[in-house]
Amino acid sequence: MQSTHSLPVDPDRLHAIAGKWGTPTYVYLEDMIRVRCQLLQGLFPDFPVSWLYAVKANDNPHILKIIANEGFGFDTVSTEEVLLCLNIGTNPNKIFYTENNMTDAEMHDAAKQGVVLNIGSLGRLKSFCEAYPKSECSIRIKPDISDGHHAKVDTGNQDSKFGIRLDLLSEAVSIAGEYQVQISGIHAHIGSGIREPENLLTEIEVLLTASEKLDDLKFINFGGGMPIPYKINERSFDLNRFAEMASDRFRSFLGEMSRPFSFFFEPGRWVVGPAGILLTQVNTVKDQGRKLFLGTDTGFNHLLRPALYDAYHEIVNISADPDTGTQNYHVAGNICESGDILGLDRTLPESRPGDHLAILDAGAYGMTMASHYNRRALPAEVLITKEGFHKTIRKRKTPDETVDEFLNDTGMIRLDE
Ligand SMILES: Cc1ncc(COP(=O)(O)O)c(C=O)c1O
Incomplete structure (x- = not known):
C-alpha cells in the first residue's frame, strides 16, 4: 500500500x-472549500453564531473571495491582512483584527479602517483608550488552557504571550471605563489544531464566565483551532458533537440575556x-x-x-x-x-x-x-x-x-x- x-x-x-x-504548484479545490464553509455554517442553526475565516491559513485573494461569498467574515492579524480583505470588497465591520504587539501606527490604521480591533494587552488597551475615547473595542484574554498540535501553536496556556491575564480583567474594565470606551467583545484562541474538544468547551466556559464582568458586551469570539486529520487513523474532531455540547451552554447563557448578542468562531485550517x-x-x-x-x-x-x-x-x-x-x-x-x-x-x-x-x-x-x-x-x-x-x-x-x-x-x- x-x-x-x-x-x-x-x-x-x-x-x-x-x-x-x-x-511545484499548489492546487486548491473550490468545491471542497465551499462545502466545508457550508458545513460550519450549519452547525448552530438555533444560535446567533457567525463565522470568520482566519486569513493567515491561506490568504490567496481568490480563496478569500470564495470564502467571503459563502458568508464568512475575516479574522486578521496584521494591517496587511486587513488591507487584503478590504481590497476584495469586505465591509470593515466583517473584519476582526486581533493585535499582537502592534505598533501605534498599526493601531491608528485599524481605527481609520473601521475594523473591529481585538486588543491583547493592558498597555495597548490604555493607548487605544487615550487615542479613541468614547469608542469601542474587543479584548483578548489568556484563558490558561493548553492545546494545539504543537507547542509552537499552543496559544492559550499560562505562559503564552497572547491575551490579557484573567486576573487583570477588572483592570481592563477600569481603563476602558476611565475613557468611556465600551468593551464590546471578548475573545480567546487556545491553539491551532486542537487535540481535545473538551478544551474548547472549557474555553467557552471561561469566556462566558468572564463576560459577566463586561456590561457593554455585544459578542464573544471563541477563536479557531478546529483540527483536521492528517493521517487516516487520526481521531477526527467531532464537530457535530462539539456543536451540540456548545449549544447547550449557549442556550442557558442567552436565556438570561435581554439584549442582542452574537458568538463568533474563527477557523482557518479546517476550512482550507x-x-x-x-x-x-x-x-x-x-x-x-x-x-x-x-x-x-x-x-x-x-x-x-x-x-x-x-x-x-x-x-x-x-x-x-x-x-x-x-x-x-x-x-x-x-x-x-x-x-x-x-x-x-x-x-x-x-x-x-x-x-x-x-x-x-x-x-x-x-x-x-x-x-x-x-x-x-x-x-x-x-x-x-x-x-x-x-x-x-x-x-x-x-x-x-x-x-x-x-x-x-x-x-x-x-x-x-
Ligand atoms: C487568533 C487566531 N485565530 C484563529 C486562528 C486559526 O487557527 P486554525 O487555523 O487552527 O483554525 C489562529 C491561528 O493560529 C489565531 O492565531
Whole structure:
C-alpha cells in the first residue's frame, strides 16, 4: 500500500495541471472549500453564531473571495491582512483584527479602517483608550488552557504571550471605563489544531464566565483551532458533537440575556487544509546506503510544516504504477539543509525521476508560510473551480523574474543592464 489517505481529486487532473503549470504548484479545490464553509455554517442553526475565516491559513485573494461569498467574515492579524480583505470588497465591520504587539501606527490604521480591533494587552488597551475615547473595542484574554498540535501553536496556556491575564480583567474594565470606551467583545484562541474538544468547551466556559464582568458586551469570539486529520487513523474532531455540547451552554447563557448578542468562531485550517495539494516532481532517486531518498523540486521553503512542527502530510505518487513493488523512501526537498525532509519513512511505489507526487492537506499554512529561502521562486497556485476549470490564481515567477524582483527591492541593478 502506497498511501492510506486518498487523493481528493482525480490524478488525471493533477497530471494535466503539472503538464501545463509545471511544479511545484499548489492546487486548491473550490468545491471542497465551499462545502466545508457550508458545513460550519450549519452547525448552530438555533444560535446567533457567525463565522470568520482566519486569513493567515491561506490568504490567496481568490480563496478569500470564495470564502467571503459563502458568508464568512475575516479574522486578521496584521494591517496587511486587513488591507487584503478590504481590497476584495469586505465591509470593515466583517473584519476582526486581533493585535499582537502592534505598533501605534498599526493601531491608528485599524481605527481609520473601521475594523473591529481585538486588543491583547493592558498597555495597548490604555493607548487605544487615550487615542479613541468614547469608542469601542474587543479584548483578548489568556484563558490558561493548553492545546494545539504543537507547542509552537499552543496559544492559550499560562505562559503564552497572547491575551490579557484573567486576573487583570477588572483592570481592563477600569481603563476602558476611565475613557468611556465600551468593551464590546471578548475573545480567546487556545491553539491551532486542537487535540481535545473538551478544551474548547472549557474555553467557552471561561469566556462566558468572564463576560459577566463586561456590561457593554455585544459578542464573544471563541477563536479557531478546529483540527483536521492528517493521517487516516487520526481521531477526527467531532464537530457535530462539539456543536451540540456548545449549544447547550449557549442556550442557558442567552436565556438570561435581554439584549442582542452574537458568538463568533474563527477557523482557518479546517476550512482550507484538506482542499489544497502541493504538487511536486521527483528529480532524484538516491541510495545513501542506509536511506533511500526521493529528491523533489520543492522543500521547506514551500511547505514549512514538516520542518517546523514535525508535521505529517500524506504523500501520493500519482505517476507510478500502483501494481509495481513498493519501497521505503525519505522524501526530501531541494533546500540546502538536512532538515528539509517532507516525509520520513514513506512506503511508496517504485518511484522514478519525473514522477509527480501529491502532498496532501496542504491548503492551510502552506503557501502563506512559504519563503524565498535559497532565493527560489514561490510555487504557482491553481484553483480547480466549481465549474471544473483550472484557473491560475498565482503565477510562478521564472528564476530571472525572481532575481530581478529581489535586485529591484534591494536597490541593486543587474550587472548585465
Ligand atoms: C487568533 C487566531 N485565530 C484563529 C486562528 C486559526 O487557527 P486554525 O487555523 O487552527 O483554525 C489562529 C491561528 O493560529 C489565531 O492565531
